[in-house]
Amino acid sequence: MHRAAVAEVFLTDWHRLDRDTFSIGAQWPRGHSLYRPRAGQQDPMLLAESIRQAGALLAHTQYGVPLGHHFLMWSLSYDVVPGGLVADLSPTEIELLTTCDEITMRGRHLASLRYSVTAFRDRLPVATGEAAFSCASPAAYDRLRGDRRHASSGALPAPVSPDTVGRESSRDVVLSRQDARRPRQWQLRVEPTHPIYFDHPVDHVPGMVLLEAARQAALALARPGSPVPFRMSGTFRRYAELGTECRIRARADRTDPAGHTVVQVTGEQAGHTVFTCAVGTRPAH
Incomplete structure (x- = not known):
């Protein structure tokens, strides 16, 4: 997930539905140290971070990106339906139905990925989202960043x-x-x-x-x-x-x-x- 702290990993499981569509489980805590509920609703930034993590998960587990490669984020969006993120007395369980829409390979490795997400809660759609990123090997990243x-x-x-x-x-x-x-x-x-x-x-x-x-x-x-x-x-x-x-x-x-x-x-x-x-x-x- 490109996270060092286990507590910051929100995804729990995943399985493939067809070639480029996946069901990814996520759980959000009732009281995150940063993304706390406000006005009785979970912080939508939990959704944004879960969408980001979904891309990292699929890149590494499904599309052959080696661990240690760098991701360059190009876009990320979400849209929540009214009442979709109400905070309950238990952690929020979310299913991210994720479809990889644009897949670019460089040889055997993923070069870039664009994917769309529909978030379900209790089998009801509560949000949608999209994201896109490209991948760089450690050597390519060193050349790109240089002294910076x-x-x-x-x-x-x-x-x-x-x-x-x-x-x-x-x-x-x-x-x-x-x-x-x-x-x-x-x-x-x-x-x-x-x-x-x-x-x-x-x-x-x-x-x-x-x-x-x-x-x-x-x-x-x-x-x-x-x-x-x-x-x-x-x-x-x-x-x-x-x-x-x-x-x-x-x-x-x-x-x-x-x-x-x-x-x-x-x-x-x-x-x-x-x-x-x-x-x-x-x-x-």
């Missing part, structure tokens, strides 16, 4: 208030305090020793941390009342480097009569767009 493999992060800027971004601890906040001259903009703040965001040493900002930044930016712009980020669609264009300022910009695109808001989030670093993400929020009720 040894970059380190600088001093952390002060965080925004955890309450404004749906987190309970300042350590979990990945957005800096806003500059009054730059409304709706934040500096990305990453702590490489964070036990969840950086489960193991890496030489860049992980894609899941960038999605978390988009999530926090959307909640910072949303109306009060614990809105739920029920939809997210992220695209990654280049690596987000450690030790180089990454500016997070957010813009509320529209709000419909039901209170659903779409926030467009962009990450920019050294004059280049690192990632873009559309986040949909709706009232918790």
Whole structure:
């Protein structure tokens, strides 16, 4: 799963349904240390991480990717139906019906994969999602990254208030305090020793941390009342480097009569767009 901590592995089992379709079981804890329930609902980032893990699982077990190879995430999205992630008095059991839609092989090894997911709970569909990534051998990754493999992060800027971004601890906040001259903009703040965001040493900002930044930016712009980020669609264009300022910009695109808001989030670093993400929020009720 490309995780060092057993507690951060959410997948439990899998079996093949046909050539490129699989049923993957997942279990989410009632009280994760980071992705805690809010307003009686599981954090949708548990779904996003489960979708990411599903791709790693299938790449290694079904498509011949050796352990130790690197994955380059290009996109990840999810869309949750209302009430689909209600937190119960027991762990949340999910089935991820996963279909590998685009498979590119290089010789006998997987070069890239795009897959779609339908999440079921008690046999009812509760969410959909998609993801895409490419694979690189250790040698190819060394050539790609070069000296940037040894970059380190600088001093952390002060965080925004955890309450404004749906987190309970300042350590979990990945957005800096806003500059009054730059409304709706934040500096990305990453702590490489964070036990969840950086489960193991890496030489860049992980894609899941960038999605978390988009999530926090959307909640910072949303109306009060614990809105739920029920939809997210992220695209990654280049690596987000450690030790180089990454500016997070957010813009509320529209709000419909039901209170659903779409926030467009962009990450920019050294004059280049690192990632873009559309986040949909709706009232918790």
